[in-house]
Amino acid sequence: xxxxxxxxxxxxxxxxxHNWARVDGEAVTQGLTSFGQAIAGEILxxxxxxVGREVKQGEAFMAxxxxxxxxxxxAMVSGRIVAANGRLEADSALINKDPYGAGWLARITLANxxxxxxxxxxxxxxxxxxxxxERSKYGK
Amino acid sequence: MDLYRLGSxxxxxxxxxxxxxxxxxxxxxxLLRPASPYVCIGYHQDAAEDVDLAACRxxxxxxxxxxxxxGAVYLDGGQVFYQLVLSRANPLVQGxxxxxxxxxxxxxxxVYRSLGLDATYRPVNDIMVGGRKISGNGAGEIAESVxxxxxxxxxxxxxxxxxxxxxxxEKFRDKVHKSLRENLTTLxxxxxxxxxxxxxxxxxxxxxxxxxxxxxxxxxxxxxxxEAERLAVERTSDDWLLRRSRRSxxxxxxxxASAQVIRRVHKAPGGLIRATYEVRDGRLASVDLSGxxxxxxxxxxxxxAAALVGTPCAxxxxxxxxxxxxxxxxxxxxxxxxxxxxxxx
Numbered sequence: 001x002x003x004x005x006x007x008x009x010x011x012x013x014x015x016x017x018h019n020w021a022r023v024d025g026e027a028v029t030q031g032l033t034s035f036g037q038a039i040a041g042e043i044l045x046x047x048x049x050x051v052g053r054e055v056k057q058g059e060a061f062m063a064x065x066x067x068x069x070x071x072x073x074x075a076m077v078s079g080r081i082v083a084a085n086g087r088l089e090a091d092s093a094l095i096n097k098d099p100y101g102a103g104w105l106a107r108i109t110l111a112n113x114x115x116x117x118x119x120x121x122x123x124x125x126x127x128x129x130x131x132x133x134e135r136s137k138y139g140k
Numbered sequence: 141m142d143l144y145r146l147g148s149x150x151x152x153x154x155x156x157x158x159x160x161x162x163x164x165x166x167x168x169x170x171l172l173r174p175a176s177p178y179v180c181i182g183y184h185q186d187a188a189e190d191v192d193l194a195a196c197r198x199x200x201x202x203x204x205x206x207x208x209x210x211g212a213v214y215l216d217g218g219q220v221f222y223q224l225v226l227s228r229a230n231p232l233v234q235g236x237x238x239x240x241x242x243x244x245x246x247x248x249x250x251v252y253r254s255l256g257l258d259a260t261y262r263p264v265n266d267i268m269v270g271g272r273k274i275s276g277n278g279a280g281e282i283a284e285s286v287x288x289x290x291x292x293x294x295x296x297x298x299x300x301x302x303x304x305x306x307x308x309x310e311k312f313r314d315k316v317h318k319s320l321r322e323n324l325t326t327l328x329x330x331x332x333x334x335x336x337x338x339x340x341x342x343x344x345x346x347x348x349x350x351x352x353x354x355x356x357x358x359x360x361x362x363x364x365x366x367e368a369e370r371l372a373v374e375r376t377s378d379d380w381l382l383r384r385s386r387r388s389x390x391x392x393x394x395x396x397a398s399a400q401v402i403r404r405v406h407k408a409p410g411g412l413i414r415a416t417y418e419v420r421d422g423r424l425a426s427v428d429l430s431g432x433x434x435x436x437x438x439x440x441x442x443x444x445a446a447a448l449v450g451t452p453c454a455x456x457x458x459x460x461x462x463x464x465x466x467x468x469x470x471x472x473x474x475x476x477x478x479x480x481x482x483x484x485x
Contacts, residue, residue: 039236045184060281063183068265068397069237070183070209070280138236 001122003131004140006035009100013076013119016130020100021076021119023110030076031104032064032095035131039138041066043095046088049106053081057115062105064095076119079109143355145341146172148217152372155180155204157360158223159375160367162285167230169348169355170223171341177216177297178202179304182209183280187381192306201304205381208289210265210278211394214304218295218326220340222248222348224288232351233286238263241279244288247347248275251292254343257330265290266397272325273396292340294327308391308403311428312416316393316401319418319425323399399425404482410434410473415482424448424456424483436470443467444479453485 001008008014013021013028018036021028037043049062060072061081084106087094095103110116120127134140146153154174161168179201181187187203190212196203201214224244226233233240245261252259252269262268267275277290302317327334335343349355374380391403403416413431417424427445435441444463451459457480463469464476 041237047184060283063280065182065184065209067237068209068241068278070207072281137234139239140236 001128003035003128004135006033006038006131007100008033008035008122008127008131010122012100013116013121014127015074015076015119017074018134019073019076019105021116023116027079027082027107027109028077029104029107030073032073032099034099035134035140037096037099037103038140039134040064040071040095043092046085046092046095046105048084048086048089049081051081051084055079055081055108057112057118064092073105075108077108077110077112077115079111081106081108083107141352141355142166142168143345143357144168144170144172144360145345145357146170146360147337148173148175150174151176151178151202151204151215152376153368154215154221155206156368156371156375157364158225158287158289159207159282159371160364161225162282162287163367163371164363165227165284166361166364167226167285168224169345169352170221170225171344172221172223173217173219173337174215174221175217177214177300178204179212180204180206180215181212182278183207184209185212188306190306192304196304199303201300202376203381204376205383206278206289207282208278208280208287210276212305213276214297214301215291216297216300218297218328219291219293220337220344221289221291222344224348224352225282225285226287228281228284228286230286237279240286241265241277241288243351245275245277245290247344247351248277248290248292250347250350251340251343254347255327255331255335262397264397268396269325269330272323273399274325274327274330292327292344293324294334294337294340296324296326298324305393309416312391312401312403315416315418315426315428316395319393319395319399319401323395323420402485404484406478406482408433408474408478410471410478413474413478413482415479417483419453419485422454422485423450423452427483429479429482431474433474434470434472435474437467440467440469444469448483453483456480456483 043066045065047063055061055075057078062073151174265277279288307313394400399420411433417427429445460476
């Protein structure tokens with residue numbers, strides 16, 4: 001789905017913090033949406049999360065710095081971090097350039113698949129309304 | 141909202157209290173100043189790369205890594221700190237970063253204006269007087285809160301600031317010193333007489349209340365002190381200070397949102413070339429070029445550097461190519477594109 005200039009691939013899950021999740025077997029890959037990177041601006045640093053750490057849905061597990069602001073990234077699902085994108089330490093701009101591809105942030109095991117019900121899909125009527133409200137809020 | 145006017149506190153407390161409040165889910169405005177100098181680095185900085193830790197140790201100057209962004213700064217009792225902790229759900233921290241900075245820095249701009257200075261907010265996080273920065277600010281999320289930290293710069297020790305930075309050479313240090321003097325000012329430089337600290341704090345309280353609503357002075361809760369003491373163990377450890385961060389191939393000191401000093405090295409086929417330069421508003425404000433290269437005529441490299449002053453970084457390659465054509469420059473293995481790569485900003 002495309003909303004204004006922003007892509008939201010239909011096969012992904014989304015949260016209200018502008019993260020996406022791709023479910024792949026027993027884990028999800030998480031990243032920042034094209035809208036999320038646009039409101040963040042140029043991302044200057046990406047903290048590499050610790051692989052092996054257990055996180056709860058909604059818990060902050062890494063930091064991104066842009067425009068004199070350190071923002072936290074919150075886990076979209078509960079589970080264990082099994083991979084972190086090591087390329088971001090040297091090239092955090094990948095998040096801006098390719099948010100759904102090379103700019104992915106982390107992979108987290110899916111401890112409780114029921115949690116996916118808390119997330120949004122582009123097909124949900126609430127999704128387009130949420131993005132419209134956010135675009136208005138951020139002037140984007 | 142709760143107001144904590146703490147006066148002069150230890151350097152550790154000047155950082156740890158605003159780290160403790162969010163962890164306890166408390167909102168508040170904290171006003172204080174550190175009793176002794178220290179260096180404070182941004183969350184993602186590399187302490188060993190950005191700060192001369194040996195010089196700090198020799199001078200008895202502690203170094204602290206904050207959970208807020210930005211660069212290394214030398215802090216002392218010459219600044220009045222304001223530290224605002226708000227819940228992520230607070231309506232004041234909704235919207236774009238620029239809109240939040242603009243909203244929350246309006247009281248600080250008002251304080252400077254109440255002192256007769258023509259202060260303006262400059263995105264994203266600067267307050268300017270006469271084209272110079274006069275307040276340093278940063279923000280970040282800690283636990284479930286948004287934290288804004290900044291200072292009224294009454295006085296600033298420019299010499300100490302450049303002494304504590306780790307720099308590649310003295311030329312770079314000199315450029316940072318000059319840029320700091322030219323791009324960062326203080327109340328002491330701008331006013332014939334500076335009001336006492338208590339008076340400045342009262343102005344902050346008055347103007348912050350216009351944005352935050354009524355402020356209720358309170359002693360710092362014991363729970364906050366305990367949390368700050370707990371954090372002190374971890375946050376003043378070498379593990380925290382020296383944790384690995386990204387090491388940049390570019391040495392960069394950001395003086396303000398619009399001014400920075402940069403040193404970049406580039407390996408061209410004809411040799412290693414280096415540039416130390418200052419960028420202001422996207423233009424080259426001063427340039428030094430050097431390297432292990434053949435450049436004819438011999439004084440051409442200095443002339444090129446001088447000719448580039450005022451050029452937008454984005455147009456450096458065209459300007460260098462025009463200079464080459466005008467002066468018949470020969471530099472085997474080093475092209476205008478190689479030199480422009482140094483000056484990318």
